[in-house]
Amino acid sequence: MANSLCAEYNSTSVSRLTDKTVVLGVGGGIAAYKAAEITRLLVQRGAKVRVMMTPNAREFITPLTLQTLSQNPVATDTFSLTEESQIGHIRLADAADLILIAPATADLIAKAAVGIADDLVTTVLLATRAKVAFAPAMNVHMYAHPTVQGNLATLRSRGISIFEPGEGDLACGYEGKGRLEDPSIIVEELERMLAPRDLEGQRILVTAGPTQEAIDPVRFVSNRSSGKMGFAIARAAVARGAEVRMVAGPSSLPTPRAVERFDTVSAAEMLGVTSQNFPWCTALVMAAAIADFRPANPASNKLKKNSRGLDLKMVSIADELPRLAAKRGSRVMIGFAAETNDLEANARDKLKRKGLDLIVANDVTQEGAGFGVDTNIVTLITPDGVALSHPKLSKDGVADLILDRLVSIHASKHRRLRAVR
Ligand code: CTP
Numbered sequence: 329m330a331n332s333l334c335a336e337y338n339s340t341s342v343s344r345l346t347d348k349t350v351v352l353g354v355g356g357g358i359a360a361y362k363a364a365e366i367t368r369l370l371v372q373r374g375a376k377v378r379v380m381m382t383p384n385a386r387e388f389i390t391p392l393t394l395q396t397l398s399q400n401p402v403a404t405d406t407f408s409l410t411e412e413s414q415i416g417h418i419r420l421a422d423a424a425d426l427i428l429i430a431p432a433t434a435d436l437i438a439k440a441a442v443g444i445a446d447d448l449v450t451t452v453l454l455a456t457r458a459k460v461a462f463a464p465a466m467n468v469h470m471y472a473h474p475t476v477q478g479n480l481a482t483l484r485s486r487g488i489s490i491f492e493p494g495e496g497d498l499a500c501g502y503e504g505k506g507r508l509e510d511p512s513i514i515v516e517e518l519e520r521m522l523a524p525r526d527l528e529g530q531r532i533l534v535t536a537g538p539t540q541e542a543i544d545p546v547r548f549v550s551n552r553s554s555g556k557m558g559f560a561i562a563r564a565a566v567a568r569g570a571e572v573r574m575v576a577g578p579s580s581l582p583t584p585r586a587v588e589r590f591d592t593v594s595a596a597e598m599l600g601v602t603s604q605n606f607p608w609c610t611a612l613v614m615a616a617a618i619a620d621f622r623p624a625n626p627a628s629n630k631l632k633k634n635s636r637g638l639d640l641k642m643v644s645i646a647d648e649l650p651r652l653a654a655k656r657g658s659r660v661m662i663g664f665a666a667e668t669n670d671l672e673a674n675a676r677d678k679l680k681r682k683g684l685d686l687i688v689a690n691d692v693t694q695e696g697a698g699f700g701v702d703t704n705i706v707t708l709i710t711p712d713g714v715a716l717s718h719p720k721l722s723k724d725g726v727a728d729l730i731l732d733r734l735v736s737i738h739a740s741k742h743r744r745l746r747a748v749r
Contacts, residue, residue, distance in 0.1 A: 342374070343375075344523065345374060345375040345515070346373065346375070347374060348375050349376045349377075349423045349425050349426075350376070350378070350425065350428060350518065351379075351420055351421075351427045352366060352367060352370070352378070352398075352428050352430065353382075353429040353436075353452065354380070354381045354382065354385040354430065355382055355385055355429060355435070356384020356386075356435075357385075357388070358499040359431035359465035359507070359508040360389045360431060361388060362465075362508050363379070363389060363394060363430060363431070364389065364394065365511040366428070366515065367379060367394055367397040370515060371397065377397075378415070379395070379398050379402045379403070380403040380404070380449050381394070381448075381449070382447055391404055403415040403417075403448055404448065406447060417451045417455060421451075421452045421455035422456070422457075424458040425522070426458055426460075426518055427456055427460045427461070428514070429449070429463065430508065431464065431465035431466075431508050432462040433464075434464075434470050434475075437462060437464060437479045437483065440483060441478075441483055461514075461517065462491070463490075463491040463493075463514050464490065464491075464493050465508035467500045467506055468498060468504030468506045469502070470506070471493060471504075471506045472504075472505070489517070489521060491513070491514055491517055492509065493506050493508060495507065520563075520566075523567040524568060525568060526569065527569045527570035528570070529569075529610075530569075530571070530611060531571045531572075531608055531611075532565045532609060532610070533573050533605050533606065533608065533609035533611070534561050534572060534573070534575070534612075534615060535574070535598060535602055536558020536561075536575070536616050537553055537554070537555030537576050537578065537617070538553040538554075538577045539551075539594055539616070539617070540577070541619050542594070542626040543623050545627075549621075549623065549640075549642075550578075550619075551619065552617075552699035553616070554581070555576060556581065556700070556723050557664075557723050559584060560726070561613055561615055562574045563584035563587070563724070564727035565727075566584060572584075572587045573587070573590065573605050574587050574588070575590045575598055575602050575616070576590065576591055576616075577616055578591075594619075595618045595619040595645045598616060598618060599618065602614075602648065603652065606655075609659060610658075611734055612652065612659060612662065614664060619645055621642035621643065621645060623640055623641070623642055624642060625641070647682065649663055649683070650681065650682055650683055653682060653683030653684070654683070658742065658745060660734055660737050661683065661684050661686075662685060662686045662730065662734065663678065665678045665679075665687050665688070666690060666692050667689060667692065671691045671707065672689065672707065674689075675707065675709050676709060676713075679710075685711065686708060686710055686733055688707075688708055688726075689707045689715075697720070703720050703722055704720070704721065704723050704726045705718065705721075706718055706726055708730070708733060
């Protein structure tokens with residue numbers, strides 16, 4: 329392909345935590361044992377983990393466990409001359425790119441809210457200028473107590489991230505909100521805290537998932553899309569500072585934090601809700617696998633079994649993208665092309681037909697690129713004919729690649745607009 333430029337990108341397969349120093353402050357609660365899993369996940373993502381513990385935390389988990397997992401000495405005492413010379417509370421506070429307090433007990437939350445610094449963990453919290461997150465875990469009634477909630481509100485108002493506890497059976501025998509957030513979600517949230525805020529001021533509309541076209545009240549025609557790609561884009565866009573609305577087809581995936589979700593079922597519904605929200609957005613990312621055909625006359629009652637079979641007449645569903653593109657103004661428009669053959673040729677054709685700024689093409693027959701999996705293999709094609717092929721990446725990684733392009737397309741559109749004025 330003469331005008332095609334093929335390049336390989338590995339950077340986004342690397343975690344944002346790689347080579348970052350995460351100081352993990354462990355509080356004295358039963359969930360302290362989960363600090364071991366958090367440490368393991370952080371190390372797995374390439375972070376340099378420095379653990380510090382309150383005296384009570386050592387009653388629940390030993391420094392040796394966390395030292396072994398973090399591959400670094402564990403700091404426990406502000407007044408230990410040996411520790412201070414090796415680690416030093418000011419050095420810990422300065423070295424941190426991120427500080428995570430997990431589990432954050434009611435006591436630690438209260439001390440941090442009023443600025444008490446009577447042990448290593450609370451001293452480091454006062455001395456640091458790094459980003460800080462608290463992952464509370466405690467008894468359901470303690471968590472709901474107005475004092476704890478008031479202290480958390482104080483921490484939030486200072487820009488500290490709070491990873492809300494989950495609900496479920498608690499170690500104290502109660503059931504309810506108070507369980508430490510899942511370690512893998514905590515680590516994901518930390519990754520998000522390190523994202524560049526380059527989408528601040530953008531309003532991004534994302535479509536995600538499959539559509540379902542009714543045959544009768546109980547049957548439908550659909551496709552294999554899981555929605556994972558669109559949800560990953562919505563999640564990543566929020567992390568980078570955008571306001572995000574997501575029009576989702578039927579999907580059981582959880583709504584990413586701070587995303588306004590509109591649930592739809594049929595292509596007509598999805599396209600209608602997308603059109604309604606289009607004037608609001610500064611960029612549209614059409615990641616949904618929208619049906620091209622629907623049954624012409626869905627039955628109002630359940631069709632009964634018979635030996636003659638069923639002839640299903642299908643009618644075409646009009647493509648919404650060219651219509652939206654016609655009234656786009658300066659909006660960035662990104663579409664997807666899920667192909668099984670002639671990937672680049674088909675995708676180039678769609679890019680042109682649909683008036684897009686970027687098309688994300690993937691061959692769904694390739695292993696690791698199809699529907700339902702957590703990875704994707706994409707080629708990004710722009711109207712100037714440039715096609716960039718990327719290796720297999722996580723869908724989160726692909727989401728960031730797409731958003732990187734969105735940022736640069738948006739910037740060049742606005743440069744052009746300024747030049748015209
Ligand atoms: N799309 C759309 N409206 C439709 C169908 C698709 O806006 N009625 C969007 C999809 O969300 C996607 C892009 O168009 O971003 C390409 O969808 P795809 O199904 O791959 O392409 P089609 O144009 O439907 O062509 P074909 O099915 O023949 O490959």
